[in-house]
Amino acid sequence: MYQTKYHRASSVDEAVSLFGKSSEAKFLAGGQTLLPVMKQRLASPSDVIDLGKIKELQGVELSGDTLTIKAGTTYYDIMTNADVKKAIPAIAHLTSVLGDPAVRYRGTIGGSIANNDPAADFPAALLALGATVKTNKRSIAAEDFFQGLFSTALEDGEIITAVAFPVPAKAGYEKMRHPASRFALTGVFVAQTKSGEVRVAATGASQSGVMRVPAIEAALKANWSPSAIDSVSISANGLLADIHGTAEYRANLVKVMAQRAVAAAG
Amino acid sequence: MGVEGIGARVVRKEDKRFITGKGRYVDDIKLLGMTHAHFVRSPHAHAKVKGIDSSAALNMPGVVAVLTGQQIVDDKVGNLICGWAITSKDGSPMKMGAWPAMAPETVRFVGQAVAVVIAESKNLARDAAEAVVVSYEELPAVADVHAAIKSGAPQLHPEAPGNQVYDWVIGDEGATDAAFAKAANVVKLDVTNNRLAPNAMEPRAALADYDAAEEHFTLYTTSQNPHVARLVLSAFYNIAPEHKLRVIAPDVGGGFGSKIFIYPEEMVALWASKKIGRPVKWTGDRTEAFLTDAHGRDHVTHAEMAFDANNKITGLKVKTYANFGAYMSLFSSSVPTYLYATLLSGQYNIPAIHAEVIGVYTNTTPVDAYRGAGRPEASYLIERLMETAARQLNVDPAALRRNNFITEFPHQTPVIMAYDVGDFNASLDAAMKAIDYAGFAGRKAKAKADGKLRGIGVSCYIEACGIAPSKAVGSLGAGVGLWESAEVRVNPVGTIEILTGSHSHGQGHETTFCQLVxxxxxxPISQVSIVHGDTDKVQFGMGTYGSRSAAVGLTAILKAMEKMESKAKKIAAHALEASEADIVIENGEFKVTGTDKAIALPMVALAAYTAHNLPDGMEPGLKESAFYDPTNFTFPAGTYICELEVDAGTGKTSFVNFVAADDFGRLINPMIVEGQVHGGLVQGIGQALLEHAIYDDNGQPITASFMDYAMPRADDVPSFNLSHTTTLCPGNPLGIKGCGEAGAIGASAAVINAITDAIGKNNLEMPATPDRVWRTIHAA
Known part of the structure; x- marks a missing residue:
């Protein structure tokens, strides 16, 4: 790790102000990506601004048909939260299979989506559920927020404050873990909204990051059942390939994980 | 056996310090004035070093020195050696290129050091290393063993034309050809034994301290064999004469073979310490471990097995290409030859065997012994062949094995080894019973009805341990003897110190060796301590590898104990006015048999050291030493059976059951033996399902971190079902065979045999990743 200056912000405003005063600052949420990358000397921010102690970024609220998870809430706090388990159990499940216990105690939903790793779990949930990302400046629809590998709509110094999820009629998430990293080799989140719309998002599969899967959405719209996906064909074009999974294998996983997610959603 | 004697499940004495964070590893040691080294390593798999500009680095804060490969050559530090001479079939010696500790002219694998920065802190050294400018002229590289032997392939060393180190043969080719000519059936198989990174939990480290007044070096290092390190550093690397070099291997966090070898970093730390006049510490990080710790396995093999009409094996032909990487590491040459081809008979009566092994240089990390070292490759090959044969001949795999088992001992195989004892039917029976082999067909049918692909796989392994009879290995080209030494010191108040040339880096010697005493x-074992890992304390010894510490190291202790006991009995007899022949040792006392006359061990010890009243002519003191050279290898053997299910949708494997029935001879501490088997099985399963050190075609490593290299985790492996059948080894007085490597040797074939049984396709390479299994299931 190169030398850096550490700041602990006590409010979002203070964090933004600190960011403005430094040359190459990075916000630190749970640190599950930034710190390993810094240790490997692949990132060298002049200043690190810790958001972990900001009270206004903590907690979960269920209000009517909207579940709001504040950006600094850890995976562990999400997966054990009664409102999450009641309103969108698929999110509790997703969080319970995300990383390992050490990651779940430190990592946060805001950190995950701000980093937008193409194999992260949460982007699939946001996209499939049609969530809204709230920042200190604005609200951004999930579709507009994720913009390819490690790229989002966030501007310099903009801080995610919360994610608002519409409570769906049904939702499920299943993934195949990467054998080495345990990220999603491919994970699929399926959701049926209360108005009957079907949205399906896959992570870990596409070269351009989290993606909707229209073919599966159409099949499930017609018939919400795992067997409805049997005849769907997923192209391997544009899918990721590495030593642990060819593009063809990932295309297969999009389908198989979608079927299992539908079964889990009921 | 007492409550703490042989066979007792004694809790490990050393674990208190390990689990409370009080272990003392090389990196925990800090010396006054200590500096820190960071190596400048090649990013290229093959390149000429055209120049090194250290000027910017030397001007950075805290930098003490930047030293280069040319300087180490100029100072006449020796090139790294390979300690086992192999002769090719044409009678020529193996062909080796020079391996300097840092490359002055040419780098041949990614990670090879070209320079070292010494600075006041680890981070300052690392910062400055980034400022060292090395000009390279890239050369074409080759990583794949078949590509390396093609004409026109990039050449690594002028000394080894065609990148061929040797072309070695064993066995009777004529007899083998004759057996194939008469065969009723021939089974053929191509297998790859995947390259593995050893990944000990503690990375390698070295701390060198030169004392200019005494012209004496001390080296703290992560070694499985500190005396061998001292010998090689003295005799071959020109660092210091033996009496001016002390090597200490303190607590060491795992080795698996990778810490047998003497690496460039230790040599450079010693040399640099003298050069700058201050202690120099280097602690590798995980990336350096992936790049520079000797890798394991990496064979490509074609094999054929001949059967007669009764399904008896009549012959075996094997041709193996072994990838050695860019340089010949310390014992690398012996691994695919005398540690591999000599085990190709497996547990079977095979009248004729012929094997050819071609050693090949590539632009990859050097390959050497890794847990099992040659024997996993042999066992995997034979057990995959047996499974393939059973499928081809349409017979039960267990029955085919039983039909070919060696049942009479001693048994001379056609490939050097003389098996001393064993009962292969007993371990097969035990494993089949434990897994309910007879009920498998029913379970498979039920699984099928539930949409699951279930398979069962058998692996009957044998290995050669207790390495090794010195005369025998010497005749085969080994540069050292493989005996072990020990010393027993009974202190004046009766506590006991055992000094051993074995080295514990996870094996539990501090417990098991006390159990013998x-x-x-x-x-009680609390009155006994084990001293190891320091060349100034312990007389010359050979160290720990090849499952040798109990069979060889503990026998050396036994021999020293016998000498000590003999003297102690004389002292006791003198004190008790009895005949020496009537003295027996019980519960810490020397008793006159059949009487109530006794003298306690502390009193005997005190008498030995006060020397006020010893038998006439007896020397004072109670301390004896012994050197023990085994008469033969030992032959642990057993059967592993794996039952698993494959998810056809994802190709993912889930274990249903894994049983291991091992014959290790006498067990000193069954709990520690089980731990060794568990660890070995996990490494074998890791090789079968997860682990693979991969290079791209240009020699760039793809798997240099745990994000890409899949190490097995607790939830990747099943809860194991272990049992033991016992035939005592006749070759040593304790009847011990050794248990350290068996799991890693036998497990991978059981797993692959089970997966291929489940999916109904025989050909599947390791690691059987979900992707690979899924593609195999769905291949046309």
Missing amino acids: AERLGV
């Missing part, structure tokens, strides 16, 4: 003297 408890067994013989009837004293």
Whole structure:
């Protein structure tokens, strides 16, 4: 790790102000990506601004048909939260299979989506559920927020404050873990909204990051059942390939994980 | 056996310090004035070093020195050696290129050091290393063993034309050809034994301290064999004469073979310490471990097995290409030859065997012994062949094995080894019973009805351990003897110190070696301590590898104990006015048999050291040493059976059951043996399902971190079902065979045999990743 200056912000405003005063600052949420990358000397921010102690970024609220998870809430706090388990159990499940216990105690939903790793779990949930990302400046629809590998709509110094999820009629998430990293080799989140719309998002599969899967959405719209996906064909074009999974294998996983997610959603 | 004697499940003495964070590893040691080294390593798999500009680095804060490969050559530090001479079939010696500790002219694998920065802190050294400018002229590289032997392939060393180190043969080719000519059936198989990174939990480290006044070096290092390190550093690397070099291997966090070898970093730390006049510490990080710790396995093999009409094996032909990487590491040459091809008979009566092994240089990390070292490759090959044969001949795989088992001992195989004892039917029976082999067909049918692909796989392994009879290995080209030494010191108040040339880096010697003393003297193990890992304390010894510490190291202790006991009995007889022949040792006392006359061990010890009243002519003191050279290898053997299910949708494997029935001879501490088997099985399963050190075609490593290299985790492996059948080894007085490597040797074939049974396709390479299994299921 190169030398850096550490700041602990006590409010979002203070964090933004600190960011403005430094040359190459990075916000630190749970640190599950930034710190390993810094240790490997692949990132060298002049200043690190810790958001972990900001009270206004903590907690979960269920209000009517909207579940709001504040950006600094850890995976562990999400997966054990009664409102999450009641309103969108698929999110509790997703969080319970995300990383390992050490990651779940430190990592946060805001950190995950701000980093937008193409194999992260949460982007699939946001996209499939049609969530809204709230920042200190604005609200951004999930579709507009994720913009390819490690790229989002966030501007310099903009801080995610919360994610608002519409409570769906049904939702499920299943993934195949990467054998080495345990990220999603491919994970699929399926959701049926209360108005009957079907949205399906896959992570870990596409070269351009989290993606909707229209073919599966159409099949499930017609018939919400795992067997409805049997005849769907997923192209391997544009899918990721590495030593642990060819593009063809990932295309297969999009389908198989979608079927299992539908079964889990009921 | 007492409560702490041989066979007792004694809790490990050393674990208190390990689990409370009080272990003392090389990196925990800090010396006054200590500096820190960071190596400048090649990013290229093959390149000429055209120039090194250190000027910017030297001007950075805290930088003490930047030293280069040319300087180490100029100072006449020796090139790294390979300690086992192999002769090719044409009678020529193996062909080796020079391996300097840092490359002055040419780098041949990614990670090879070209320079070292010494600075006041680790981070300052690392910062400055980034400022060292090395000009390279890239050369074409080759990583794949078949590509490396093609004409026109990039050449690594002028000394080894065609990148060929040797072309070695064993066995009777004529007899083998004759067997194939008459065969009723021939089974053929191509297998790859995947390259593995050893990944000990503690990375390698070295701390060198030169004392200019005494012209004396001390080296703290992560070694499985500190005396061998001292010998090689003295005799071959020109660092210091033996009496001016002390090597200490303190607590060491795992080795698996990778810490047998003497690496460039230790040499450079010693040399640099003298050059700058201050202690120099280097602690590798995980990336450096992936790049520079000797890798394991990496064979490509074609094999054929001949059967007669009764399904008896009549012959075996094997041709193996072994990838050695860019340089010949310390014992690398012996691994695919005398540690591999000599085990190709497996547990079977095979009248004729012929094997050819071609050693090949590539632009990859050097390959050497890794847990099992040659024997996993042999066992995997034979057990995959047996499974393939059973499928081809349409017979039950267990029955085919039983039909070919060696049942009479001793048994001379056609490939050097003379098996001393065993009962292969007993371990097969035990494993089949434990897994309910007879009920498998029913379970498979039920699984099928539930949409699951279930398979069962058998692996009957044998290995050669207790390495090794010195005369025998010497005749085969080994540069050292493989005996072990020990010393028993009974202190004046009766506590006991055992000094051993074995080295514990996870094996539990501090417990098991004490158990032998408890067994013989009837004293609690708390009165015994084990001293190891320091060349200034312990007389010359050979170290720990090849499952040798119990069979060889503990026998050396036994021999020293016998000498000590003999003297102690004389002292006791003198004190008790009895005949020496009537003295027996029980519960820490020397008793006159059949009487109530006794003298306690501390009183005997005190008498030995006060020397006020010893038998006439006896020297004072109670301390004896012994060197023990085994008469033969030992032959642990057993059967592993794996039952698993494959998810056809994802190709993912889930274990249903894994049973291991091992014959290790006598067990000193069954709990520690089980731990060794568990660890070995996990490494074998890791090789079968997860692990693979991969290079791209240009020699760039793809798997240099745990994000890409899949190490097995607890939830990747099943809860194991272990049992033991026992035939005592006749080759050593304790009847011990050794248990350290068996799991890693036998497990991978059981797993692959089970997966291929489940999916109904025989050909599947390791690691059987979900992707690979899924593609195999769905291949046309």
